[in-house]
Amino acid sequence: MTEEYQMVIVGVGGQGILTISDIIAIAARKKGLHILGSEVHGMAQKGGSVITNLKIGKKLHSPTIPEGSAKVLVGIEENETLRFIKYLEPRGIAITSTTVLNPVSWKKNKKAAIEAQEKIDKNLAKFKAKIIKIDSEALAHEAGLSLAQNIVLLGALSQVEGFPLSDEELKEALKERVPKKYIEPNLKAFELGKNAIVNSN
């Protein structure tokens, strides 16, 4: 791998962003790689926009990732992907859920919400990144755990070219991180996300 692999994970507070960043960190550590990340706690967590930075590599210094420098973005909510896609390096990769959680201002205005949704592909395309869309809501449901949309996207991430951790390494870490009784549906969610990429290639 390159000296330093930078990624961002984005979504809305409560979607399990910290959980997948933990799993990636555990897997990286097991592989003898260093990890440096930065997370948001406290007030911003409560249903607000959340971005977590993660660096994997050998010699790491600053914990945050400036705009235009992440290799990959994982977005658990589509509008948040649009908000934070500027953190991707030119022609980076965005794996995004198609899930939409409307911000309050759009709850007041259904027209704006529909318009934003209709234009989302066009808007994302303006950033000239490679966009991979996953219906994580349907796949999490299929796995039998509606809260596992984050894990679906983690499965998809495992198939991204150049990502320094394999699907097996991530699954081992997942088993350590999630509560025992939820391991099975989470592994299923992971596989469904992974296959969504494999099948689309």
Add this chain to the structure above:
Amino acid sequence: MGNIADLIENKEKRVLCLGNEAIARGAIEAGVQVFAAYPGTPSSEISGALIAAAAELDFYAEWSTNEKVAMEIAYAASITGIRSMTALKHVGLNVAADAFYSFMYMGCKGGFVTVVGDDPHCFSSQNEQDSRWLGVSANFIILEPSSPQEAKDFVKHAFDISEKFEAPILLRSTTRISHARADVQYYEYESGFKEGDLEKTTRFKCLPAIARANHPKLLEKMERVKEWIHESGFSVVEDDNEAEYGIITSGISYSYVKDALKSLKKTIPILKLGMVSPLDEKSILEFAQNKKNIIFIEEVDPYLEDRISALFIQNSLYPRIHGKCNGITKRYHELNSRIVAEGLIKAFGGELLSLSEIQKAVEETKDFTPFRPPLFCAGCQHRAAFYELSKVVRKRDGIFSSDIGCYSLDPWVTDTIVCMGASIGMANGFARVIKDKPIFALIGDSTFFHTGLPALANAVYHKANFNLLILDNRMTAMTGFQPNPTEDIPIEDVVKGLGVNYIVEFDPYDFENGKKTIEDALEHEGPTVIIMRKICANEWWRRTRRKGEKIEVFHTDSEVCIACGTCIVQYQCPAISWSLDTNSKDKNYTVIDPAMCTGCSVCSQICPTGAISKVE
């Protein structure tokens, strides 16, 4: 990851942890015996970790009622010869300031360490205060780590230095250290509780004659520290091979400098200061003496820049100064490696990858990414309480003085939010000048015990006419559901004891009754107290799920819903959204996410058509 087993295992190993957990481990490795703290982002996880560890290991730790009390507990332990620590956020340091300004004159015995979490960018705070100023003005020895690993190692050093010089230590972290996640090297430690004893001496009495004698002694001690740091290893010089430029930095800013230089493909001499007060004058002057330009990189205030610029003048050294003074970096918000690189380009040139394409796309799409502010959680009892309140407050054009906690998120009625306890203090003031409108103060249980009590005593004593609303959600929710005295001390007994005559209580989920209770209270001369009591919905939801119990959720009948928006637009429950079923653009209705609904029932009570009901 928040894993108590990792935190306490007495073994040398590498562990993936939060910066704050690393700091807690540092305290355990240093043999901390007494720890006390009040929670506050970004410092809370240090205390959470140590309080959990204390239950397993042989030392004492507690959540105290406020930062001043916590620091006094730790200081008392220290002067009996015991290693002690407190952790607080930057504004918490202000609360404790009355105590520590005098601690300095007396000095300590057992290592005494205060960890402060500054919050550049106000991620979870009311200001961007730079604690180094408060620290230096009080004569703290201040350490500033640049990574989670250093944070842990510095805690151990801090205890040693504190004992060597009998001096209190301030360890300054920032959000990006405290909430960084990294793999950190842990070491073995010795454990076992020791008892302390207090020496009979005049030293610990801050009386005028004694303080007058202690002040010069304190300053002389700081001079000794200054001599010692030169050899301490806290000042690190890197790549000192050119005479044109040199960078002086500390803390997290050092990490930004390293990455910025990498992206600029430049090697420039760096002086990294691990101790930022007293300053390592020898190392600084040695580093600067042959350089034409000195660049200061630090977050928020020009602390190093101002102090070291003065040092240069005092020593007839005149390098060109770059920093906040000429706009290399700003005096507000946090830095990152790109901002620092752009600043360094202003000083010595260089090139970065252009972001113009990305910035253009951001400009073109920004209207489609509306602000998503943090909100009350689904089912939050505060939302219910505020919705009831808003009906009364708005009708009467009331003045609303709020406080620090989850309830600061109120979107409806709040006029002022300042600092812990200010809701009641300021209501005392409003009551003196506003006579024709009802005045409300609102405070949570934890904040009430923190600094609300003296202000309420003042109101009773001076008969200030306002209505105090106490939101008792049974814990300190905002900072991570910490316990506080409301568990054991009934708030109604406290306010009764303080002499409040009119005290009522209601369940905020009971909407009509809540509204009426508030209306009734307004008929009475203040201060009145209205207690709105309900356990934090978020914590209740978690506990219920953990027990494996079913949560009875609600749903909307799409045929009955008239899309009036009461539940979505007005009540703003995040579990409710518009149906985005584009096939039925004509028929609009709301849907409730069963994964988020906590079954609080308030939406069903306020729905004008009765479209919302329990899922059978």
